[in-house]
Amino acid sequence: MKTEDMARLLVPASAALVATLALGSGVSRGAPVRIAAPEAEGALSPAHLAPALCPAGSLPDGDACVRLPDEDDGPDVEAESNGHHDKQGHWVVYEQIPRRPERPADYDAYRYPVPCQHGCVVSGYDLDRPDDTQRRGRRLSHVGHGAVDLPQKKGTPITAVPLEHQQGDAEVAYVGPLFGTTVITRCAVREGGQVRDYLVLYGHLDAPTAGLTVGAHVAEGQRVGFVGDTGSPELVHLHLETRRVRDGVEIAKLAPGAMIANENSVVCDPRNVLQLR
Numbered sequence: 001m002k003t004e005d006m007a008r009l010l011v012p013a014s015a016a017l018v019a020t021l022a023l024g025s026g027v028s029r030g031a032p033v034r035i036a037a038p039e040a041e042g043a044l045s046p047a048h049l050a051p052a053l054c055p056a057g058s059l060p061d062g063d064a065c066v067r068l069p070d071e072d073d074g075p076d077v078e079a080e081s082n083g084h085h086d087k088q089g090h091w092v093v094y095e096q097i098p099r100r101p102e103r104p105a106d107y108d109a110y111r112y113p114v115p116c117q118h119g120c121v122v123s124g125y126d127l128d129r130p131d132d133t134q135r136r137g138r139r140l141s142h143v144g145h146g147a148v149d150l151p152q153k154k155g156t157p158i159t160a161v162p163l164e165h166q167q168g169d170a171e172v173a174y175v176g177p178l179f180g181t182t183v184i185t186r187c188a189v190r191e192g193g194q195v196r197d198y199l200v201l202y203g204h205l206d207a208p209t210a211g212l213t214v215g216a217h218v219a220e221g222q223r224v225g226f227v228g229d230t231g232s233p234e235l236v237h238l239h240l241e242t243r244r245v246r247d248g249v250e251i252a253k254l255a256p257g258a259m260i261a262n263e264n265s266v267v268c269d270p271r272n273v274l275q276l277r
């Protein structure tokens with residue numbers, strides 16, 4: 001077995017990313033899209049981090065510098081590597097697809113499958129952030145967060161919303177235990193001149209819609225389930241995660257854990273694919 005294979009491990013709270021462990025090093029292959037903004041001398045707030053403090057080819061966004069897309073990046077954004085310390089303190093490098101610069105940062109700008117007024121996203125996508133600003137959760141039970149969390153009343157219906165540039169209906173790919181009771185749908189999305197499959201993962205459901213089975217089509221407005229706290233006792237919320245299926249992977253043939261393994265699908269910032277309000 002190759003060292004790289006031996007170093008693969010599971011990061012459960014960040015959507016079971018199968019990540020590659022880079023032993024003793026924070027250096028990843030490929031350029032991370034976000035890089036920590038340099039420490040300013042004195043007591044400058046992030047607002048004072050002028051563009052001049054970010055390296056050429058990047059702009060400040062909060063406390064990070066966001067790399068501007070290269071001209072030859074085209075309309076599509078390839079997966080980038082990032083990293084964080086796992087629960088054992090090891091530095092783990094993973095792939096993720098960060099928010100594209102032209103997509104609004106404000107979570108309130110998007111449509112969600114549950115009723116959502118202002119501030120309904122309480123925990124956002126942070127796998128593109130520096131390690132020390134990623135979610136840790138209670139008892140270090142989380143390491144980063146590759147999704148958005150939407151607290152709702154228990155039993156709130158979850159109603160499918162199409163993704164941006166989605167082609168046709170979503171199709172149910174999985175119903176059962178994963179992140180508590182979970183429904184996964186597969187959506188074909190036109191991007192960068194081609195059609196790609198995305199997965200939408202609805203986690204911690206009280207229950208799926210009765211009769212929802214793998215292969216069923218889910219049209220806009222159709223219910224997929226009800227908000228609950230399975231797998232997250234007393235924290236009633238919808239965990240909504242989006243992942244881009246790797247080219248050539250036939251998701252329907254995979255077990256649910258393999259569907260969301262990094263080798264088969266790459267976690268992406270939901271703001272890239274959710275529709276704007």
Ligand SMILES: [Zn+2]
Pocket residue numbers: 145147148149238239240
């Ligand atoms: Zn979550």
